Amino acid sequence: MRLHPISAVSRALRYGVNGLSIPFFLVVILNTVGVGSVDWLFLVAPVGLVVGVAYGAMTYLRYEYDLGEDTFDVAQGVIGRTEREIPLRRIQNVDVSQNLLHRAFGVAVVRIETAGGGGTEATLSVVAEAEANRLRREIRERRARVTAEEAAAPAAETAAEPNAGGAAETGTDVEAGERGPATAAQSPSAPPAGAESSATEGQRPATEPTQPRELTSEVLFELSPVELLALAVTRFRFRSLALLIVAIPLAEDFILGLLLSAAAPFGGPSTLDPEVMTGQEMIAVGVVGPPLLLAASILLSVVVSTLEFYDFRLGREGDDLVYERGLLQRYSGSIPREKVQTITLTETFLMRPLGFAGLTVETAGYAGSRASQGSQSAVPIAKLDRTLALARELEDFEDLEFTRPPKRARRRYAVRYSIPIVLLLAVGYLVSTTVAQIPWYLPAVAFLVVPFAAHLKWANRGFAVGEDHLLIRDGFWNRTTRVVPYYRIQTVVSEATVFQRRLDLATLVADTASSATLLGGSPTAFDLDESTVNELQTGLRERLQASLHGT
Incomplete structure (x- = not known):
């Protein structure tokens, strides 16, 4: 199958502009060193435009994709041909995004993310919105079928072994029969009456493949306008600070005027010229500047949060969590529940007095285009009891009392x-x-x-050890409580710096296979007593083995 025809137009225009600009810059550079003439542009530029448009159209014609029973296949390339087969069982997320222009034309960008991949495995830019929804739905259904068949294969092999043994015994009896009548002790016993029907009613035969459940949609959470406002006010988006710094040159006159007006009551200068400013005027600017920058970044953070999480919805389809969000840029994707490694409850210092919390999940080896985020929002903000209820749908952890680090920390x-x-x-x-x-x-x-x-730093740190989970809490301004199932733990590491050893302190790190771990964000309990860390290290290993063996 091919992409939407709008993709052909977009590619032709993009490569056409490139084909037009390259000859333009070459002629300009050659002209500056005395080679050629500007008149060459009227000859070379149209050729570059035609070549670029043709190449863009060819990239569209040579890009094909196909959803098979077990793989998602992509073929692309004009000069060099690249063909990829992506196993459906490795696909972790089918991300669909739309900006305003996409929504106006009814198209979307589809990104195929895989577990453990170094980036997006395949990007379909663009396909019809209905096609994007079809791909996301059918990939999820076929992935569930493939996973069910792989899970049923070991059971079928196990069931086949006794049958093979039984066939061998039967063969022995036949040979004995040829030599002479078999005795009653040698003859296989007949099954008791009703045994066959009882087995059929009691359990499914091991050789019968497990069928995936029908993927029905169920809405678990919708972000209300009040919760969206609470999110925008209580959760600072650090990217807004970067956006503000980038925007300063674009509104330099307005920002400088605002800064001088705010500093004037404190004896501020009339101009920001370091050569004429006095020490008192510099202090006035230094006192007023940071609060103004903070207030502006908070205001911009409110706008960013509103645009990013507008109309947030969380649902369940089969064993996957699915979400949609965004105003200008609309995103939709999935969170495979079987890939969830840890879950994190987040409470900023503004959320806690209001009784709100957020919930994020970290999945196995997710290293796609947004891997730097390290996690995906399952619930951006909700009342704490509601957030805990949704968290326990993912992992049924109990209420535990946290043990703080020793007071010497x-x-x-x-x-x-x-x-x-x-x-x-x-x-x-x-x-x-x-x-x-x-x-x-x-x-x-x-x-x-x-x-x-x-x-405050000491009081908001701690750990709790439950029957099936390790809980770690850290942070005051942005307090996080991470829930780690024992069966997800990969390694348990004890670390201690020179300064920690002077106080007999150590740090416990519980590594999992999550994307946050790949980026250095493993669940970590800081500044515990060294003997406590050693006990935890041994105990967690034992609990991991017990969890893996089902004891």
Whole structure:
């Protein structure tokens, strides 16, 4: 099958522009060194345009895809031909996205992601919206069928072994019969009356392949307008800070005017010229600037969150969780439940007083186009009890009491927070004695906050060991509670820095096969007593083996 005809137009235009621009730049460069003439553009540029358009059209004609019974096949390439077969059992997500232009023309981009892949395995840009939905639905159904057949294969082999043994015994009896009548002890016993019907009613024969369940859609969660507003206000999006920094040059005059107006009541300057600004004016700008930047980034974060999670829906189709979200850019995808490694409950310091929490899941080896995110939102925000209920549908973990790190860990945090203040005081004193007189001692006020910050960091860290799960909590501003099933743990690592060893502390790392682990985000319990870490390391290994053997 081929992509939507709009893809041919898009490719022809894109390659046509490239074909037009390359000769243009070549002629300009040659003309600057005295070779050729600008008049060459009227000859070379049209040729480049025609070649580019033709090549773009050929890329469309040479791009084909096919959904088979066991694989998804893609063939592409004009000069060099590339053909790929993607096993359906390896497909982890079929991601469908639409921007405003796509939605206007009724098309979508389909990305095929696989477990353990280094990137997107296949990108169909673009297909009809109905075709995108068909591919997502049929890939999920056929993947479920393939998985069910693979799961049934070992059972069929196991059932075949006794049958083979029985056939051998029967053959022996036949040979004995040829030599003479078999005795009653040698004859195989007849099955008791009703045994066959009882076996049929009691259990399915092992050789019968397991059929996948019909994939029916069930809505589990919908983000209400109130919850969307709470998400936008309580969850800061750090990408908004980067967007704001990029946007500063585009609105430089407005931003500088706003900064000068805000600094004026504090003795700010009339212009941001370092050569004429006094020390007092620099301090005024330094005091007003960061709060303005923070307020603007928070406002932009509200906009970004609203656009990203507008009309968020979470549903269930078969054994997969499916989601849709987005206003300008519409996304839809799936989270395979059998690939879930850990689940994480997130509570920002603004969410906790309001009783809200978010839920994310981390899947096995997901290294696709959004692997840097490390996880996928199952519930961006909801009331804590509702979030816990949805989390327990994925993993039935119990309520546990967390064990905090030893109190001596607070000393380590206090020292860590004090070091930047000491450095800031040293820099301020150096500036005051060499450049201009400034109140360099003002940062010393931050020492009053250090004990409280160290206590909050200590109080929001801990671990809990349950019957089937390990729970790890960390963070104050953005507190996370990670739930790790024992059977998902790959390795248990004990780590200790030089500073931790001085206090007999160590860190426990529970590695899983999730994408966050691949990016260095393994579930980690920090600054525990060294003996506790050693006990946990041994105990978790035993629980892992017990979980794998079903004991």
